[in-house]
Amino acid sequence: MASNNLLTPDNHALLLIDHQYLQLLTLRSHEASQVISNAQAISKTAKIFNIPIHLTTAFAERQELLKEIQDVFPEQVPIDRTTLNSWEDSRVVDWVKQTGKNKLVMAGLWTEVCLQMPVLSALADGYEVYFITDASGGASREAHDMAVARMIQAGAIPTTTWSYVSEVQRxxxxxxxxxxxxxxxxxxxxxxxxxxxxxxxxxxxxxxxx
Structure with a gap:
């Protein structure tokens, strides 16, 4: 019998936030190619297990979603925002509510801005939030690490790409x-x-x- 502390394909929803070219080009906490590969692996995992997933962008007319991720979901139009905090866009929150899931898994660029803020906001709204550290990244190692520390202190649960994949396969x-x-x-x-x-x-x- 699965523990309630473990993620299963049917007990959570995924948000991938702003995996876009400008953020990627200014990434300094991780090797960019590894973040792309990990985000792509997470996307494919969602497809394999039919996990609810939504993609978001900011100012998509200037920079689209990374092709490696969009190609996994060619039919999905990302929610294009003006808000730095995706949780302040009602379309994102409405989508999460429609999934009926109380557990959320997130990854995004940059960790210290577009990932940290919705994680903290979702926690404040009563969701159990996980974030995938190696499918995210910051403008510096310190910025990434301090954001990770702040999210953990607030109650979010860190995990990594292959830990996540293994957990849902089990x-x-x-x-x-x-x-x-x-x-x-x-x-x-x-x-x-x-x-x-x-x-x-x-x-x-x-x-x-x-």
Missing amino acids: DWAREETAGEVTKLFEEHGGGFGQGLRWEWQLLGLKEGTR
């Missing part, structure tokens, strides 16, 4: 998603993904038989 006997999650690790899992490919090579397994 059991490799769940065959309806296990194959797709394994492929996700292969594509975005860095050294572990390369290890999987090597193991399959040693075992003589071909694409489509894993």
